[in-house]
Each structure stands twice: as structure tokens, then as C-alpha cells.
Amino acid sequence: xxxxxxxxxxxxxxxxxxxxxxxxxxxxxxxxxxxxxxxxxxxxxxxxxxxxxxxxxxxxxxxxxxxxxxxxxxxxxxxxxxxxxxxxxxxxxxxxxxxxxxxxxx
Amino acid sequence: xxxxxxxxxxxxxxxxxxxxxxxxxxxxxxxxxxxxxxxxxxxxxxxxxxxxxxxxxxxxxxxxxxxxxxxxxxxxxxxxxxxxxxxxxxxxxxxxxxxxxxxxxxxxxxxxxxxxxxxxxxxxxxxxxxxxxxxxxxxxxxxxxxxxxxxxxxxxxxxxxxxxxxxxxxxxxxxxxxxxxxxxxxxxxxxxxxxxxxxxxxxxxxxxxxxxxxxxxxxxxxxxxxxxxxxxxxxxxxxxxxxxxxxxxxxxxxxxxxxxxxxxxxxxxxxxxxxxxxxxxxxxxxxxxxxxxxxxxxxxx
Numbered sequence: 001x002x003x004x005x006x007x008x009x010x011x012x013x014x015x016x017x018x019x020x021x022x023x024x025x026x027x028x029x030x031x032x033x034x035x036x037x038x039x040x041x042x043x044x045x046x047x048x049x050x051x052x053x054x055x056x057x058x059x060x061x062x063x064x065x066x067x068x069x070x071x072x073x074x075x076x077x078x079x080x081x082x083x084x085x086x087x088x089x090x091x092x093x094x095x096x097x098x099x100x101x102x103x104x105x106x
Numbered sequence: 107x108x109x110x111x112x113x114x115x116x117x118x119x120x121x122x123x124x125x126x127x128x129x130x131x132x133x134x135x136x137x138x139x140x141x142x143x144x145x146x147x148x149x150x151x152x153x154x155x156x157x158x159x160x161x162x163x164x165x166x167x168x169x170x171x172x173x174x175x176x177x178x179x180x181x182x183x184x185x186x187x188x189x190x191x192x193x194x195x196x197x198x199x200x201x202x203x204x205x206x207x208x209x210x211x212x213x214x215x216x217x218x219x220x221x222x223x224x225x226x227x228x229x230x231x232x233x234x235x236x237x238x239x240x241x242x243x244x245x246x247x248x249x250x251x252x253x254x255x256x257x258x259x260x261x262x263x264x265x266x267x268x269x270x271x272x273x274x275x276x277x278x279x280x281x282x283x284x285x286x287x288x289x290x291x292x293x294x295x296x297x298x299x300x301x302x303x304x305x306x307x308x309x310x311x312x313x314x315x316x317x318x319x320x321x322x323x324x325x326x327x328x329x330x331x332x333x334x335x336x337x338x339x340x341x342x343x344x345x346x347x348x349x350x351x352x353x354x355x356x357x358x359x360x361x362x363x364x365x366x367x368x369x370x371x372x373x374x375x376x377x378x379x380x381x382x383x384x385x386x387x388x389x390x391x392x393x394x395x396x397x398x399x400x401x402x403x404x405x406x407x
């Protein structure tokens with residue numbers, strides 16, 4: 001959690017810095033009265049780096065992935081629940097007395 | 107539904123609790139969540155919590171559901187005194203509760219006084235005519251008395267109102283199977299597969315019913331459902347693998363003479379046989395010879 005979270009924060013900071021540099025660059029262009037052709041190199045690098053860091057953090061911080069395969073150990077059903085709402089009591093267990101006599105003491 | 111991971115966890119906790127390693131409350135919670143029937147253990151460990159004032163008070167309001175769980179388990183183990191005591195405690199706490207009323211009805215059932223239980227349920231149903239549990243208990247009363255046609259009638263009436271209740275469909279299917287009314291049981295399993303298509307055990311049960319019915323068409327359909335079970339379980343269901351082998355050999359016997367068997371179904375049965383052999387080699391090497399002779403008698407491998 002700790003490392004992933006720090007990396008995520010770092011990614012967001014880098015993205016924010018890229019936005020700030022873009023605004024500054026546009027201001028600069030206006031002053032120098034030049035046409036916008038393409039963003040400066042450092043902004044592109046920052047954007048890519050920010051994207052990778054944020055994505056890595058988003059994939060690791062929230063937790064593990066669950067399996068979607070029906071035959072994985074987490075999803076494979078091995079038995080149905082005992083139908084407890086239809087439970088009946090006159091079964092074989094009746095003739096076997098319980099080992100120790102149990103009592104509710106209050 | 108109990109998945110493999112949950113089953114392992116349950117067995118681990120049960121072992122731990124039985125050997126005095128603690129964790130009784132977690133075990134009881136898991137039993138309740140998975141709806142498995144382990145009444146003797148629930149009674150033993152639940153009572154040990156309830157009889158210990160310190161552990162009891164640590165549970166807070168959860169203690170009342172524990173009383174209910176222990177009461178039901180006690181009835182299943184025929185410790186009717188314990189059940190009676192638990193219900194008394196609950197009644198003192200919740201004097202007007204319907205849920206406690208239901209428990210009293212179940213206690214009457216456990217004592218075998220069917221008429222009184224029936225009367226208790228009818229009076230509870232008057233207040234709340236759409237309580238599914240009460241309707242289900244009526245089915246259980248009929249079943250406990252051995253009155254299967256009555257149970258079927260009640261269940262059909264119940265399913266007309268609560269069509270989406272798959273537990274009830276399953277119960278109906280099991281009653282039909284126990285009465286050897288396989289066509290009706292097959293209908294119920296179809297309904298179950300429609301409502302929960304990802305549960306391999308319904309596919310398996312449906313295939314079993316079709317195989318029991320017999321006939322070429324049914325056998326071929328049964329094979330398909332065994333195959334879908336294998337698909338859903340990743341080949342870890344031994345019964346489905348055996349089902350494929352049995353279906354194949356039965357169809358081969360039926361179509362003897364008119365030998366129009368296609369290559370694909372032959373492949374399937376050899377694959378199933380090979381998977382079985384691999385499983386046995388891994389988990390029970392000493393039974394391997396029994397398996398190979400069985401497969402040989404089915405003319406597979």
C-alpha cells in the first residue's frame with residue numbers, strides 16, 4: 001500500500017506539473033507571437049511518465065485481482081449448501097445419543 | 107454455494123476448533139454463511155461460547171443469532187432440552203417476535219407433534235401470508251411424515267408464488283428423484299440451470315437424471331451436460347468424467363450394428379478416460395488397476 005500510494009501521488013504531481021508547463025508554454029508563445037506547432041519535449045515526457053506511474057499505482061493500490069475463471073479455486077463450486085430451510089429432524093441421528101449431555105447453563 | 111477455497115477454509119477452521127485452537131466464533135459464522143449442516147459441531151462449540159459469560163458478552167447483539175443457530179442445531183441433534191432453553195431465552199428477549207415463533211414451531215416438529223406445529227404455522231401465516239420460510243416448513247412437515255405427494259403439492263403451490271426460489275426447485279427435484287419420477291425431476295433441473303447457469307453441480311445432476319432415463323437422445327444430451335460440467339470445473343469433477351465414459355459406452359451399445367459414430371465423440375471418451383487415469387495416478391495410485399479394468403470393460407482405452 002505505502003509504496004504504491006507514494007508512486008500514485010508522484011504520478012499525479014508529474015501530471016499537474018505537465019499541465020502547468022503547458023500553460024506557461026502557451027503564454028510564452030503568445031508573447032513571442034509564434035504559431036503552436038507541437039508541445040515541447042519535456043511536457044510529452046512528463047505526460048508519459050505520469051501515465052505509467054498513475055496506471056501502475058491504480059493497478060496495485062486497490063488490492064489483488066480476483067479470478068474470473070469458473071474453474072479457479074475461488075470460483076469452483078464443490079458442494080451445494082444443505083437445504084436448511086427444508087431441514088427435517090427424524091433422521092438416523094435420532095437413535096445416536098450425543099456423547100456428553102449438554103446443557104445451557106445460566 | 108460452497109467454493110473450493112471456502113471448503114478448505116471451513117475444514118481448516120473445523121480442525122483448529124476441534125483441537126482446541128480457538129476460533130470457534132469464526133467457525134460458527136462461516137458455517138452460517140455457507141449454510142452447511144454441521145449440527146453436532148455447532149451445538150458443541152456454540153454451547154461452549156454460550157455457557158461462558160465472558161465470551162457471550164463479548165459478542166454483543168450477535169449473541170441472539172447464536173442462540174438461534176444453536177437452538178436449530180440442538181433440534182437436529184435431538185437435544186430438545188437445550189433447544190427449549192435457548193428458545194426460552196430468546197422469547198424473554200423478543201416476546202412478540204415472529205422469528206422466535208417460527209423456532210417454536212420447529213421445536214414442535216422436532217418433538218414430532220405435527221398437528222400442533224401445523225397449527226402454529228397456520229396462525230403465523232395469518233399475520234404474514236407471504237413468509238417463504240413458513241411455507242417451506244409446511245413442506246418439511248409433510249416430508250418428515252413420509253407424505254411425499256403432499257410435500258410435492260405444497261411445493262408446487264409455493265413455487266407458483268415464488269418462482270425464483272432455486273432452493274425450492276432443488277428440493278422438488280430431489281423429492282422427484284427419490285420417488286423415481288425422473289421426467290419431472292429433469293424439468294426442475296432445467297429450471298435450475300436456466301436460473302443459475304454457472305453452477306456445475308446442477309448440470310451434473312441434470313445429466314445424471316437424463317442418463318438414468320435412458321434412450322439414445324437422452325444419453326446424448328446427458329453427455330453434453332457432463333461435458334459442460336467438465337468445462338465449468340476445469341476437469342476436476344471425477345463424476346462428470348465417469349459420466350462421459352458411461353454415456354459413451356451406453357450409446358455405443360445402443361447404436362451397435364448401425365455404426366455411425368463420429369470421430370469427435372470417440373475422441374471425447376478417450377480424453378475423459380485419460381483424464382481419469384491421470385487423476386487416479388495423482389491421488390490414488392493403488393486404485394489405478396481397478397480404474398483401468400473398469401474402463402476396459404466399458405471399451406475405453
